[in-house]
Amino acid sequence: MRSRREVLKLVAGAAGGRPEGFFSREEFRILDELTETIIPSDEHSPGARAAGVPAYIAAALAESNDAGLKRRWKTGLKRMGRSGLRGQENDPFFKELKERTAFAYYTSKIGIHSEMEYKGNVMRENW
């Protein structure tokens, strides 16, 4: 079993232990806001923020060695931070942002158990 410490270390940000990873505080704030707008908290379950989506995305980008990807996210966040998400649905960066948000959310503890109430991945005696 992979140690939980290893997971935490990575999510806590490869870059110097800051939760924002390679983003500036301002960029991370925008990321946090946009991901929560895409998958918000509602009466059924907590949303992207509580599920640690921004921290996961920041950590994945921090350790990536794809310079183009990193640049895209920095400029994309800046732009979306100003414009907001409404009306941007055909923007390629919106698609990327939404996909990463959905991936991170629906693979999180909150996403799998609280939101989706997933029933599998258990040993079934009878089925």
Add this chain to the structure above:
Amino acid sequence: MTEIDFSKVYDAVVVGSGAAGGMAAHVLTSHGMQVLLLEAGKKMNIEQELRSMEWPYDHPRRGLMPPGHRALSHNEYTVRRPPYAQPNAKSKVYSYIQDDYGADYTKNILVDEREHPYSGTNYAWVRARCLGGKTNIWGRLALRLSDYDFKAKSRDGFGEDWPISYADLEPYYDKVDLYLGISGQKENLPHLPDSLFQRPVALNAAEVRLRHALTSMGRTVTPYRAGVTTDGLKHNKYRSRCYGRGACSRKGGCDIHAAFDSPTGLIYPAMDTGNLTLRPGSVVYEVRMDNATGRASGVSFLDSETMRSYEVRAKAVVLGASTLESARLLLLSKIANSSGHVGHNFCEHIMGPSVTGFVKDLAGRPRTNDDGRPGGFYLPRFRNLTERHLKFIRGYGFEGESGASMFPPNAMSTPGFGAAFKRKVREEAGAFITMGAFGEVLPRYESRVGIDAALKDKWGIPALRFDYRFGDNEKRMAEDMVQSALEMFEAAKIEVTAVDRELLTPGWSIHELGTARMGKDARTSVLNQFQQSHDVKNLFVVDGSSHVSASCQNPTWTIMALCWRSCDYLVERLKRDEL
């Protein structure tokens, strides 16, 4: 036992440890033969790799690969020509099947493309180099062929009939079923014979609906026929029965081995007989001949780490290195090819056309455990059985499934964002049903692989060059796949939400077959009905390269049944000193 006795002449040396090589090792050792099994890859700690029940959030990258490792994208296969992984590529490069969630669990099972180049026409060649080969991660759909396949030429005139009929192979399919375990439901279809099934998986609501709707069309939706033991196997201490955990739907294997894999199903039990010597890390590069007798004397191999070369001797040489690797070995050794057919008649399955649908009245229902089973459903071939289709010959079947998986199937396709998006994904996630087709590619003489002497793998062994394309029959069949899928969803009143019409790059099905076909005539075939070389009597090729045509059923169960039959014959001949 891993120490080779180089002074010894083994009864048989088996090359490769996947479905074919594993089965050869099992059958030969069970008859008391002294067998040496050479496998190019390593023996891995497979349970440690697969971790079938690990939650995504307990994995540092939610199942994705770390930086420095990457998979070739669909696009790279389609646009670029081989060799795909350029030698200066910085990251480790894997085949497309790694380009997904769960990739980190299986990355070490698949080869790094940079070390295994090939050239020629586009081909997505998935290779697993480790003990057990591709059986560590196969999809487990375990199907029989019938005389509609073995005698296809007699029905439509194309290609050749197999030198055997269903009656010849049926007892061996039975043996494979009983020894390895298979789950399924009897349907009494002449074109898809039943196995000796253990408990079937249950179809869920949308699947049952499709089954009912198709009955009047004379088509069948049957529970996935899985090479999985659902009731357990008393004679095998290495494998558990299936606990319906659902890890099957994540790319990767079954760490309790309810799903068949060659190491726990065949090789460890063969080791327990005391008759098997296994040497992983042994890259065979040549079959050695004794020119005085015209018989094979053994094989030469390289230690994959030290690169040192060795030669071992055996009374019989059994190749099970997988279809294309066995063909490569025959071509490199320049043997068994008086017919000129080695490398030719290469075939497989087309893949790509698929439909996804939505069953409205299933939306918003309380969550159920839909994927706690080893598979969904199979929809067997229905074309060119009783009536002739005007546009193409042969047939295709569909694999499909429905219900809520761990990752919601609609998370990426649902439009919008915000509270409405979130609710829609939640409420509709369990209401989708999807199926994709696998169709027969005709074995054409001109579809072939050869040796590219200028291109070498990491071990200095010349690589394969592909000369292989789909023809008109495949393209017309692909159009019909889409048409018929739409028509069946309509009959079941399932709303179609997505259609894929595109034919994927050749190789995508991972069912490569042909290249050393069996036949009665030594002038037009490489092997006889016992997978024995027409030219070299003590040489057998027991993998999919021997198949005369691809049929549309997944090949692994047939590979193993044929291999069992051939190895019984080999032993009988060897005992009578007739090899």
